[in-house]
Amino acid sequence: xxxxxxxxxxxxxxxxxxxxxxxxxxxxxxxxxxxxxxxxxxxxxxxxxxxxxxxxxxxxxxxxxxxxxxxxxxxxxxxxxxxxxxxxxxxxxxxxxxxxxxxxxxxxxxxxxxxxxxxxxxxxxxxxxxxxxxxxxxxxxxxxxxxxxxxxxxxxxxxxxxxxxxxxxxxx
Amino acid sequence: xxxxxxxxxxxxxxxxxxxxxxxxxxxxxxxxxxxxxxxxxxxxxxxxxxxxxxxxxxxxxxxxxxxxxxxxxxxxxxxxxxxxxxxxxxxxxxxxxxxxxxx
Amino acid sequence: xxxxxxxxxxxxxxxxxxxxxxxxxxxxxxxxxxxxxxxxxxxxxxxxxxxxxxxxxxxxxxxxxxxxxxxxxxxxxxxxxxxxxxxxxxxxxxxxxxxxxxxxxxxxxxxxxxxxxxxxxxxxxxxxxxxxxxxxxxxxxxxxxxxxxxxxxxxxxxxxxxxxxxxxxxxxxxxxxxxxxxxxxxxxxxxxxxxxxxxxxxxxxxxxxxxxxxxxxxxxxxxxxxxxxxxxxxxxxxxxxxxxxxxxxxxxxxxxxxxxxxxxxxxxxxxxxxxxxxxxxxxxxxxxxxxxxxxxxxxxxxxxxxxxxxxxxxxxxxxxxxxxxxxxxxxxxxxxxxxxxxxxxxxxxxxxxxxxxxxxxxxxxxxxxxxxxxxxxxxxxxxxxxxxxxxxxxxxx
Numbered sequence: 001x002x003x004x005x006x007x008x009x010x011x012x013x014x015x016x017x018x019x020x021x022x023x024x025x026x027x028x029x030x031x032x033x034x035x036x037x038x039x040x041x042x043x044x045x046x047x048x049x050x051x052x053x054x055x056x057x058x059x060x061x062x063x064x065x066x067x068x069x070x071x072x073x074x075x076x077x078x079x080x081x082x083x084x085x086x087x088x089x090x091x092x093x094x095x096x097x098x099x100x101x102x103x104x105x106x107x108x109x110x111x112x113x114x115x116x117x118x119x120x121x122x123x124x125x126x127x128x129x130x131x132x133x134x135x136x137x138x139x140x141x142x143x144x145x146x147x148x149x150x151x152x153x154x155x156x157x158x159x160x161x162x163x164x165x166x167x168x169x170x171x172x
Numbered sequence: 173x174x175x176x177x178x179x180x181x182x183x184x185x186x187x188x189x190x191x192x193x194x195x196x197x198x199x200x201x202x203x204x205x206x207x208x209x210x211x212x213x214x215x216x217x218x219x220x221x222x223x224x225x226x227x228x229x230x231x232x233x234x235x236x237x238x239x240x241x242x243x244x245x246x247x248x249x250x251x252x253x254x255x256x257x258x259x260x261x262x263x264x265x266x267x268x269x270x271x272x273x274x275x
Numbered sequence: 276x277x278x279x280x281x282x283x284x285x286x287x288x289x290x291x292x293x294x295x296x297x298x299x300x301x302x303x304x305x306x307x308x309x310x311x312x313x314x315x316x317x318x319x320x321x322x323x324x325x326x327x328x329x330x331x332x333x334x335x336x337x338x339x340x341x342x343x344x345x346x347x348x349x350x351x352x353x354x355x356x357x358x359x360x361x362x363x364x365x366x367x368x369x370x371x372x373x374x375x376x377x378x379x380x381x382x383x384x385x386x387x388x389x390x391x392x393x394x395x396x397x398x399x400x401x402x403x404x405x406x407x408x409x410x411x412x413x414x415x416x417x418x419x420x421x422x423x424x425x426x427x428x429x430x431x432x433x434x435x436x437x438x439x440x441x442x443x444x445x446x447x448x449x450x451x452x453x454x455x456x457x458x459x460x461x462x463x464x465x466x467x468x469x470x471x472x473x474x475x476x477x478x479x480x481x482x483x484x485x486x487x488x489x490x491x492x493x494x495x496x497x498x499x500x501x502x503x504x505x506x507x508x509x510x511x512x513x514x515x516x517x518x519x520x521x522x523x524x525x526x527x528x529x530x531x532x533x534x535x536x537x538x539x540x541x542x543x544x545x546x547x548x549x550x551x552x553x554x555x556x557x558x559x560x561x562x563x564x565x566x567x568x569x570x571x572x573x574x575x576x577x578x579x580x581x582x583x584x585x586x587x588x589x590x591x592x593x594x595x596x597x598x599x600x601x602x603x604x605x606x607x608x609x610x611x612x613x614x615x616x617x618x619x620x621x622x623x624x625x626x627x628x629x630x631x632x633x634x635x636x637x638x639x640x641x642x643x644x645x646x647x648x649x650x651x652x653x654x655x656x657x658x659x660x661x662x663x664x665x666x667x668x669x670x671x672x
Contacts, residue, residue: 005174013182020189020209029199030432034379036205037425039186043212046179047237050223054411055215055237057418062241065421065454067208067248069447072428074201074252076444078259096195104188111180123228128411128471131238134231139239146242153246157253 008049016042029075037068051125179220187213200255200265204248211244287576290317291403314406318395325582326547327357329589336590340597361540369536372435379433384534384541387426391548394419397473398555401565401578405474412473413465416556417458420511423549424450427520427530430542434533442529445604446520450511452611457507459619463500463626464491464560473556477564486570490563495643496626499650501561503619505591508553510611512546514592516599519607554588555581614653621649 005013019039023032040063047056135143190209197203215237222233259265285292298309331346331354338345346353371377397412399405409415424447431443465471468479482489491497510517513529521529531542558564562584565577602610625642632638 005178009174009178013178016182017185017189020186023202023205023209024189024193024196029201031379032202032205034425034429036209039209040212043186043216046182046216047219049174050179050219052219052223052234052237053409054414055219055234055241057411057414058238058241059215060418061414061421062245063208063212064425065418066245066451069424069428069451070248070252071201071205072425072432073444073447074255076432076440077256078201078265093196097192099195100188100192103191104184107184107187108181111177111184121224121226121228125410126229126231126234128414129469131231131234134235139235142235142239146239149243150246153250157249160250161253161256 006049009046012042012045012049014042015039016046030072033068033071033075036071037064040064040068051123053125054128054131176220176224179216179224183213183216183220186210186216198266200258201252204251204255207251208244208248211240211247215240283574287402287578289576290401290578311406318406319392321400322392322395322548322551323544325551325585326544327361329547329551330357330360330543332586332589333593333596336593337597340594364540364543365537367536369538370533372533374435375533376433376435379429380533381538383426383430383433384531384538384545386429387423387545388541388548390419390422390426391545391552394549394552395555398552399473399477399559399564400555400581401576404565404578408472408474411471413461413471413476413556413560416473416552417454417461420549420553421454423545426545430534431530434530436533438526438528439530439532442520442526442532445526446513446530449513449517449520449607452608453507453510453517453615456503456611456615456619457511459616459623460500460503460507461556461560463496463622466623466626466630467491467497473559473564477559477566480563481566483570488563488566488568488570490561490566492561494629495639495646496622496629497561499618499622499646500626501557503615503622504557504561506615508557509592509595510607512550512553514550515596516602517607518596518601519604550592551585551589554585554592558584558588617653618646618649622646 016039019035019037019042022035023039026032026035040059044056044059044063047053047059187210190206190211190213193206193209194203195206197206218233218237218240222228222231222237225233255265294310294313297313298306301309334356335345335353346356349355349359371380394416396406397409397415427446427450428443431439431441431446434440464476468476470476470479480488480490487493492501509515513520520526521531526532531539534542558581565581567573567575567577567580625645629638629642632641
């Protein structure tokens with residue numbers, strides 16, 4: 001027990017926070033993306049530690065396998081290999097930082113004052129069968145809507161990123 | 173056993189870091205990264221509340237998180253597509269230089 | 276602990292018995308940890324050995340295909356060649372390019388090997404022989420497999436070499452495109468079993484009709500699923516004919532151009548371990564895992580069947596490498612999105628229909644007919660015009 005939390009949680013939380021902090025401060029865009037991946041991995045570990053195996057593996061598959069790759073692709077497509085930044089922060093960065101600190105203070109105050117220290121009820125890790133059944137019975141409408149949304153996003157992303165074609169057929 | 177407060181505080185920290193990235197960075201892609209981090213913090217909250225809530229066998233919070241992960245993937249794809257499209261027009265992804273809506 | 280009776284069961288369970296025997300010398304609270312550690316050590320020793328053997332086999336078989344001898348200097352039939360290669364690569368100088376990103380350059384091969392090893396945790400190599408009988412084993416394998424892409428990108432980007440970067444971008448684009456059909460073609464086996472656990476998938480295929488086993492590959496949807504899975508697996512492991520990321524004639528060596536010595540050996544190891552694990556999963560999903568191919572051959576230990584099948588799979592990959600020309604980038608993408616993906620989606624529909632049709636000859640005819648028609652339509656008619664047309668630069672700018 002370190003600071004009243006279990007060791008696995010402590011390690012995973014440290015990995016996540018260090019990754020997120022590095023993503024916030026590094027100058028090289030690809031380094032930012034890679035440290036973001038570390039933060040995603042740490043979060044997946046925390047999901048596993050919370051007995052949410054399925055969500056943890058979904059996190060790895062979607063965030064590390066797809067979103068991180070998309071981000072690095074976008075970085076290379078927009079900046080080439082010269083990914084180190086000259087202007088790192090926006091002009092009004094102090095304002096942004098103050099706002100973020102304020103939000104954290106508010107959230108932290110709310111958490112610390114309102115949550116009683118409840119213990120987690122002991123449960124068996126939810127089986128994939130149970131997850132599948134609740135997806136197919138209780139959550140079938142959200143599932144279908146998500147499917148439509150993903151299709152729309154797929155088509156939309158392709159159209160947005162596709163080069164525009166001139167009338168004579170050649171690429172711009 | 174780690175208390176619920178620890179998870180919620182961690183989520184608040186990640187959220188604040190994400191917000192900080194989104195508000196202070198100049199490059200559009202990094203702002204998207206910040207938004208992803210905030211979404212992740214929300215997911216962590218959902219899963220933590222599911223685990224510590226009175227009816228974990230109902231799977232509600234975890235389902236919400238799984239849907240949110242799926243939606244976040246779509247959001248990232250469209251957002252990065254927009255960044256690439258803007259870059260093609262204006263040759264920049266600097267948000268301070270993005271002052272026109274027309275390409 | 277159950278002591279197996281009979282010589283056949285004893286041979287079958289010899290490694291499990293051994294594991295229990297060794298763990299028995301430790302105090303009770305330590306036993307689960309010791310058992311897990313023993314299994315990890317077994318995996319970490321066995322599969323690199325398989326790697327060494329398959330490298331030797333590949334060089335020998337390629338030599339045979341190309342009408343030459345292959346390695347024949349070190350040991351009988353050149354069998355000790357992998358050891359000589361290992362010593363050579365360990366003693367070579369480890370060169371890091373001056374402008375390279377040293378930390379990322381170092382981490383890339385390490386992450387690749389570690390992540391690939393993790394995939395073996397859910398691979399059943401014999402009856403009761405799996406490290407983790409996880410409820411979502413297949414899902415774990417695919418999630419882990421997806422994160423190898425990042426290490427390849429790290430290798431290509433950190434080298435500061437245009438060939439490395441081009442190879443890495445090609446590799447990642449190819450792996451993302453083929454990941455979708457890989458997952459979808461595996462889903463049919465999951466649908467039929469009703470479980471994501473690798474152990475349950477193997478057990479569901481362990482029955483026999485007469486002397487023939489109930490492998491999924493012997494059904495129309497399983498056959499197509501197996502073929503699509505193997506195609507996607509070849510692309511996923513960057514094997515020929517999908518070896519564009521490391522096409523020697525275009526890109527020197529692709530994303531590991533700037534690697535030498537031990538790190539190069541790690542990449543080599545990671546690549547072959549990936550190939551072995553994905554072949555192992557093809558066996559688990561469609562070829563009955565550790566099950567015997569004929570009921571009369573049930574006396575051979577289950578783990579022996581697994582490794583025999585693995586060797587056959589590797590030989591098949593080597594055969595393809597020796598005989599197929601490399602695809603072009605636009606052909607690769609067209610093939611993935613216009614043929615493999617629609618076919619695997621249709622395969623899902625057919626598998627669902629198969630599940631709810633009565634068990635008569637009719638469902639064989641219907642599902643085989645649908646899949647055959649789709650193959651003729653997609654593969655023969657629609658792809659004909661795409662054939663060997665002029666190269667399209669539309670997305671290459």
